[in-house]
Amino acid sequence: MNYQLPEYRFLIVLGAGITGSTVLLAAPAWYLNIALLFLFSGVLFLTRNRPDRGFYLVCSGEPLVVACGIMNLWTGLFAVCMLAGVVCGALGILVSRGDLESYALFCGSSFLFALIIQVSNHVLLPLLALGITTAIILAARSVRTYQFRKQCTGA
Amino acid sequence: MLLRRCTQGLCLISLLLTASALVLDNMAVLLAGGTLIAGILGQYLVFDRRLQEIVTSVEIRRSPGRNPVRKGTPVPVVSMITFRGSSRMHVQIADLLPPDTILADGITTVTTRPDPSLQTHRCSYRIIPVSHGSKQFAGISVTVRNLFFEDSVQLTRERDRDPVLVVLPTGLFAAPVSELSDGTRDNRKVSVRSGADIHSLREYCIGDDLRHVDWKISAKYDKLVIRKYAGVMSHPPLVIIDLPWNGAPYPEKEFNRMVSEATGMVRHTIETYQYVSVLIISGPNILHLIREEKNIPRCFAELREWMHPADRFVHFYHMPDRSDLRSHVREIENAAEQTTDTQMQAFYELLRNRYLSVLQFQRAPVFSGQVARTLSQLLMTDAYLFSLGCGDTSHIRHIVRPLQSRMIRVHLRIVDATHAGNYSTRDYPVGSPGVR
Numbered sequence: 087m088n089y090q091l092p093e094y095r096f097l098i099v100l101g102a103g104i105t106g107s108t109v110l111l112a113a114p115a116w117y118l119n120i121a122l123l124f125l126f127s128g129v130l131f132l133t134r135n136r137p138d139r140g141f142y143l144v145c146s147g148e149p150l151v152v153a154c155g156i157m158n159l160w161t162g163l164f165a166v167c168m169l170a171g172v173v174c175g176a177l178g179i180l181v182s183r184g185d186l187e188s189y190a191l192f193c194g195s196s197f198l199f200a201l202i203i204q205v206s207n208h209v210l211l212p213l214l215a216l217g218i219t220t221a222i223i224l225a226a227r228s229v230r231t232y233q234f235r236k237q238c239t240g241a
Numbered sequence: 242m243l244l245r246r247c248t249q250g251l252c253l254i255s256l257l258l259t260a261s262a263l264v265l266d267n268m269a270v271l272l273a274g275g276t277l278i279a280g281i282l283g284q285y286l287v288f289d290r291r292l293q294e295i296v297t298s299v300e301i302r303r304s305p306g307r308n309p310v311r312k313g314t315p316v317p318v319v320s321m322i323t324f325r326g327s328s329r330m331h332v333q334i335a336d337l338l339p340p341d342t343i344l345a346d347g348i349t350t351v352t353t354r355p356d357p358s359l360q361t362h363r364c365s366y367r368i369i370p371v372s373h374g375s376k377q378f379a380g381i382s383v384t385v386r387n388l389f390f391e392d393s394v395q396l397t398r399e400r401d402r403d404p405v406l407v408v409l410p411t412g413l414f415a416a417p418v419s420e421l422s423d424g425t426r427d428n429r430k431v432s433v434r435s436g437a438d439i440h441s442l443r444e445y446c447i448g449d450d451l452r453h454v455d456w457k458i459s460a461k462y463d464k465l466v467i468r469k470y471a472g473v474m475s476h477p478p479l480v481i482i483d484l485p486w487n488g489a490p491y492p493e494k495e496f497n498r499m500v501s502e503a504t505g506m507v508r509h510t511i512e513t514y515q516y517v518s519v520l521i522i523s524g525p526n527i528l529h530l531i532r533e534e535k536n537i538p539r540c541f542a543e544l545r546e547w548m549h550p551a552d553r554f555v556h557f558y559h560m561p562d563r564s565d566l567r568s569h570v571r572e573i574e575n576a577a578e579q580t581t582d583t584q585m586q587a588f589y590e591l592l593r594n595r596y597l598s599v600l601q602f603q604r605a606p607v608f609s610g611q612v613a614r615t616l617s618q619l620l621m622t623d624a625y626l627f628s629l630g631c632g633d634t635s636h637i638r639h640i641v642r643p644l645q646s647r648m649i650r651v652h653l654r655i656v657d658a659t660h661a662g663n664y665s666t667r668d669y670p671v672g673s674p675g676v677r
Binding site: 141203 | 246285286
């Protein structure tokens with residue numbers, strides 16, 4: 087295991103954070119977090135040379151995020167950010183300054199989303215906010231893409 | 242926009258998570274699903290921005306080996322494709338061929354590894370145009386993919402479609418399967434003549450000529466049997482129609498008259514000889530050959546399609562025939578031998594040198610070769626050439642000479658447009674001024 091690689095650095099931080107928060111919060115299902123952390127680490131190690139590695143990592147990481155989120159929402163957010171760091175590092179998309187900026191933007195938007203969840207009593211409101219935001223972004227991009235393609239055809 | 246397999250899986254997981262969150266009303270599951278959606282959306286935005294950067298940087302410069310080109314001949318094309326790549330983005334650029342062309346060999350696609358630097362790639366290939374006319378390249382197709390997405394953009398701007406390939410028509414028609422070895426053919430129309438040859442017998446029908454009854458066979462089978470005779474007749478004339486150029490004014494009235502006369506000749510030939518061959522040219526460009534057409538409506542449909550002023554990709558301007566030039570040289574040499582006047586001899590010598598220099602530097606035009614190849618596939622004893630006679634008429638000589646060399650009578654029917662009020666069709670003698 088090469089600890090110089092960014093994914094392993096993020097994994098170490100993830101492991102330390104989850105272990106610490108599990109101990110601090112004295113979660114009754116503490117063993118689940120630790121077990122899922124080990125599962126995620128195992129998948130990260132075993133899928134080093136596999137194609138579609140990002141899919142396997144996300145599949146094994148999301149249960150960890152859910153378990154941490156059930157324990158504490160902010161721990162869940164921490165797990166999301168670290169998981170994103172591990173996946174990006176494993177896929178080699180955390181190299182340049184632009185990549186780091188994108189990662190920071192993702193963490194910021196996740197924080198905002200967690201904040202909305204925190205202040206909401208039910209799932210519906212944050213889900214609506216997420217859906218509307220996604221629809222607006224996709225609609226704006228669709229218009230821009232249409233204009234770009236039109237420009238490409240010389241029209 | 243295509244989602245790659247990994248992204249399809251991630252989208253499915255995010256949908257499952259958000260649906261589960263809605264059903265279970267669980268905030269932790271929603272956090273997991275929502276952040277996953279945000280991550281996919283972010284990657285999409287990054288991909289889209291880089292795709293546009295790559296596509297806007299693409300430039301292509303095509304260099305055809307020759308232009309204009311002739312239909313059916315391979316043309317080498319070299320395309321220099323320049324673009325700025327991007328890290329983690331695989332780029333594939335395809336040079337889209339003009340319509341109605343076939344890729345003979347070579348590659349038209351460039352596939353690159355992720356590299357953010359400015360790259361130049363060379364595509365070398367050969368294409369074969371299968372139809373004539375102006376052919377513009379279809380453009381460029383740029384396909385970009387990364388780990389999550391794949392998308393393709395077609396660039397069809399004017400600068401991406403240059404240059405325009407001008408494809409000239411060709412007179413190389415397929416060899417016929419008709420009776421080329423024989424000088425005559427059977428005439429199977431009902432003939433009143435008898436005694437030439439019998440090609441079939443059939444039962445008598447009301448209206449048949451009783452003189453054609455084969456009495457022996459009729460007695461044998463106890464019913465009237467009619468002989469069908471096969472007479473020997475000459476080949477039908479070739480109709481050559483010289484269409485005016487659509488790039489210059491032409492006398493429409495005379496053109497309509499010429500069309501009318503040519504179609505009349507075609508109809509008459511089919512009715513008399515059962516088939517007709519029509520060669521349609523426009524100046525020194527062979528446009529179409531209707532070969533041994535027996536069906537009048539089909540022949541007229543083809544004539545309707547072609548008989549209008551046409552594009553001329555090749556023009557002649559006082560292009561003398563090489564055989565004529567050689568005969569001029571011979572005549573001058575004979576005249577020079579017979580004269581004793583030194584001044585006249587010097588003049589003849591000068592004239593001879595001029596002709597020889599023209600012969601030396603003027604190559605035989607492609608049109609002459611095409612005409613010779615086309616005519617060699619047809620059998621005829623007469624040829625009718627319809628023309629308006631406007632513009633340069635030197636191409637007519639390039640048609641008349643090969644016909645004359647095969648002992649074919651040529652009837653030039655030039656609708657005179659130069660004299661106002663004179664719309665009659667004139668039969669020009671073959672050796673008249675303006676023709677040779």
